[in-house]
Amino acid sequence: MATLFEMSPRCQELHKKLTDFVQNDCLPAEEVFESQVGKGDQRWKVIPPIMEELKAKAKSLGLWNLFLHKGYPEGPGLTNLEYAHLCEITGRVPRVAPEAINCSAPDTGNMEVFAKYGTPEQKQKYLVPLMNGQIRSAFAMTEYAVSSSDATNIETSIERVGDHYIINGHKWWISGAGDPRCKVYLVMGKSDPRNKDKYRQQSIVIVPADTPGIDVIRPMQVFGYDDAPEGHCEIKFTNVKVPVSNIILGEGRGFEVIQGRLGPGRIHHCMRAIGMAERTLELMIERVTDPSRRTFGKILARHGTVAADVARMRIEINAARLMVLQAADKIDKTDAKGAMRDIAMAKVLVPNMLQRVLDLAMQAHGAAGLSQDFPLARFYAGARTLRIADGPDEVHIQQLARQELLRGSDIRAKTAAMKIRRQEILAKGSKL
Ligand SMILES: Cc1cc2nc3c(=O)[nH]c(=O)nc-3n(C[C@H](O)[C@H](O)[C@H](O)COP(=O)(O)OP(=O)(O)OC[C@H]3O[C@@H](n4cnc5c(N)ncnc54)[C@H](O)[C@@H]3O)c2cc1C
Known part of the structure; x- marks a missing residue:
């Protein structure tokens, strides 16, 4: 498991650059982006100008198309595991950062389809402009x-x-x-x-x-x-x-194509969801340690239930991250199909984790947590969506259950053998 945390020197450098870019450029741009989205009849016509500025900066920093893993000559040559660490950071500002580095859904999945299955003509016509961020x-x-x-x-x-x-x-x-x-x-x-x-x-x-x-x-x-x-x-x-x-x-061959597309797409959503959960926890900590917000004589963090919620959030986020990293690692070691089980587990666990974490943070914020003054409500809509989009929870659970239950006859055979062995040991008077 320890290897899951190792990052190559190149990935470490990208991690630092991306962290700075998201914190210093994307986060301050979040509200600007929303204010620049078109109003009225311009709603579906205007692209917030700040986005093109961010894209140009990301490109100049080499933070571009990081999602296309090393199996593709068109990509920057990272592993899925390396990308998992980077993708998480973009989830902190989900409306802005993924697109700013040309790593946003649904384009990433579609680009991977073109890269994996496209003819040279299809690649030239669609993959090239998509990878340039032009369309x-x-x-x-x-x-x-x-x-x-x-x-x-x-x-x-x-x-x-x-x-x-x-x-x-x-x-x-x-x-x-x-x-x-x-x-x-x-x-x-x-x-x-x-x-x-x-x-x-x-x-x-x-x-x-x-x-x-x-x-x-x-x-x-x-x-x-x-x-x-x-x-x-x-x-x-x-x-x-x-x-x-x-x-x-x-x-x-449509099913083959969607299997190749939805696997990576699902795990990318999970990677970003971990980033969203981390930001949610930070918002929670900031709010409950605010000395000016006191109830019944104490700041909120001094109430045991609130402090316990913070701890619970930390535990759940860390556990979910491990599952995401493990799935990404499995994709690297096999392929998206070989990692289907791990991807499905992450796809169920992570959005549910994010939804719980958001719910706790909204509660601790009081009415403000549901309002436009914080990103929590919008994040919540995203988390709830993830429990349905790209396959509802139940469908993944059904497939996982089917695979686990296939082990039934093996497990029963092992138990039967163990019982025979126990009889033998008992018969010998407990000498192994
Ligand atoms: C914001 C958003 C963005 C989306 N983007 C896209 C997109 O870009 N392209 C696209 O094609 N689709 C997209 N979708 C659609 C999404 O993928 C589908 O909504 C999803 O696959 C579920 O299909 P459905 O809505 O037809 O629900 P149904 O298939 O009708 O399922 C309804 C419910 O039935 C239950 N259910 C289903 N199967 C089982 C089972 N085996 N056991 C128990 N219960 C079960 C589940 O609770 C499920 O939620 C998006 C959805 C949202 C909300």
Whole structure:
């Protein structure tokens, strides 16, 4: 386990640079960013100018595309474990820092799809501008009409007609689709709905955002937050036509692609969630040790229950971080598929931890904790989202339970052997 904490000299240097950048540039920019988001009819048109300034600074510092691990020649050559330490720092300012270093969802997952499965032409057209931070992207899987946590339910049709695919479907909660910089969608649908293998019915196609037939109907809100300028949008695809060269990997290989994409995406969310939890704990400590805030003759931290909450938060964050680092390490030692179990465990544990930590911090802040004066309410919306997005808790738990329970016959056989052995020992009069 000790090796999980080791950072190469290069990673240590990046860690220091990124910590300074997030603390001295991103954190002070957080409120500026929110104030620059467009109002009224500008809401989905304006990109806060501070973001481009931050991106330029991050690039000049070499803090750019850190997520694309050393398996890809296009990336900066870090391991997933090294990135876990760095990604955590960006989670402290989640609306600003990840994008400032070009490591924000859903682009990271989409870039990894292009890097892993893209043809040279697809890479040139989409991966290059995404990695330069010139355009943004969206991943369109979830559908309005069907339970999408079981992706075999997806109904969007991808029908081949000559040299083109014709796409018809109704998606929603498509993150990033409200952003004027979003130039490309990866759309999941069924190209072979009658295939007997229900995991070979799906394909993923590249759809340029300006293709005729795409109707972005409305941005959805989470607890009232619309997350402009990116947004999470409801979209209709009506007879949307793209060339067959826009397929990713090949027809019927959609599940393979999403498995490659969602694993790393999920663990990145967990890494950032640890950073969010650390900032939450700092806000808590700052508030409860404030000498001017006293109840019943003491500062809040002097009340035993409040102090115990602080300790509990520390324990939960540290435990969750270990699980995230372990999953990242496993991805390095196998691959995203080999680490599925560890990623699933982290994906359940970490958002629940973050939600509890936020709840305790909000309680200690009193009414202020629920207000716009602190980031806690927005963080809470994010934590609650993570328990549903990229697969709800229950789906991961079901898969984990299935794997654990597979050990049942082995464990029963071992117990039976132990009982026989016990009888033998008893029969011999306890001489081993
Ligand atoms: C802010 C936000 C951003 C999102 N971004 C994207 C995006 O960019 N692209 C995209 O495609 N989607 C996105 N989503 C959608 C998200 O991935 C889905 O909402 C999620 O996969 C669940 O699908 P569903 O909403 O259809 O719920 P359903 O599949 O209908 O599931 C509903 C509930 O049923 C329960 N359930 C399901 N399966 C089981 C089971 N096996 N055992 C017990 N209970 C179960 C769970 O409690 C689950 O929450 C986003 C969602 C949010 C909130």
